Amino acid sequence: MTTTDNFNDGATATVDTDIVLDVQDLSVTFSSEDGPLKAVRGVSYRVRRGEALGIVGESGSGKSVTSMAIMGLLPKSASVSGSARVLGQEVIGLNDAQISKVRGDKIAMIFQDPLTSLNPVYTIGYQIAEAVLTHRKVTKQEARKRAVDLLDKVGIPHPDRRVDQYPHELSGGMRQRVVIAIAMANDPDVIIADEPTTALDVTVQAQVLEALEAARKETGAALVLITHDLGVVAGHVDRVAVMYAGRLVETGSVEDVFYRPRMPYALGLLGSLP
Ligand code: ADP
Numbered sequence: 001m002t003t004t005d006n007f008n009d010g011a012t013a014t015v016d017t018d019i020v021l022d023v024q025d026l027s028v029t030f031s032s033e034d035g036p037l038k039a040v041r042g043v044s045y046r047v048r049r050g051e052a053l054g055i056v057g058e059s060g061s062g063k064s065v066t067s068m069a070i071m072g073l074l075p076k077s078a079s080v081s082g083s084a085r086v087l088g089q090e091v092i093g094l095n096d097a098q099i100s101k102v103r104g105d106k107i108a109m110i111f112q113d114p115l116t117s118l119n120p121v122y123t124i125g126y127q128i129a130e131a132v133l134t135h136r137k138v139t140k141q142e143a144r145k146r147a148v149d150l151l152d153k154v155g156i157p158h159p160d161r162r163v164d165q166y167p168h169e170l171s172g173g174m175r176q177r178v179v180i181a182i183a184m185a186n187d188p189d190v191i192i193a194d195e196p197t198t199a200l201d202v203t204v205q206a207q208v209l210e211a212l213e214a215a216r217k218e219t220g221a222a223l224v225l226i227t228h229d230l231g232v233v234a235g236h237v238d239r240v241a242v243m244y245a246g247r248l249v250e251t252g253s254v255e256d257v258f259y260r261p262r263m264p265y266a267l268g269l270l271g272s273l274p
């Protein structure tokens, strides 16, 4: 347990330093013309250093809103309660400047559409090198070399040529792997990937999941892999949490949730297994 609520940058006060993300009783309510919409209802979960947690659930079950609340990316009209600690630092209630520092230093977020994270006017090498230069005291040349190295690590063929290309010159799967390379350059403690493979062909999905695996190995980061498709997380996570109607209804090992689901709902998701 923490002893103080501290909203300052870099504040850490947790005893169990092995827990990198600790979400407790998180709720999100949107106001709408039809009255309040409770999108997230008392969600709690913990992720340990280096662990991979899958969050699965049907569309609209609150997976994205949960992580957007943690990342401080919800519109101001959303009412958020509860707690989310990243390396012991409370992130719910931080102001924009404070939470953007947490996003840059501690959490990397990967979205379904890689173009939301990439800048169309800069080469991919430039964008990876920029991330390297914010975290390491290296020369521009060394940062570029590191960019090529990271492109190689996420499985991009001919990284020394690709490094000078622009996002539009790459396929969707390659772009997503570039986003993962940028996440690696930021050396995060937690990577939250929200439906990172949903827009991609099955063969390409595997490459992106392997790139996430490489990122986890390289940085030692914990991974929260969000998907509506249980089949996606099967070989790639240590534990699965199932969301339904804003609640986290089941958590367990992959085997437990896949083969001995407690809820008929989780059983229904098995339809998406390959
Ligand atoms: P999932 O990611 O599991 O598909 P979401 O977390 O995106 O689901 O959405 C959960 C619920 O919150 C849905 O009912 C959705 O319509 C609602 N919702 C999401 N974002 C907003 C928003 N910005 N304003 C109002 N309601 C929203």
Ligand code: MG
Residues within 6 Å of the ligand: 063, 064, 065, 194, 195
């Ligand atoms: Mg979503």
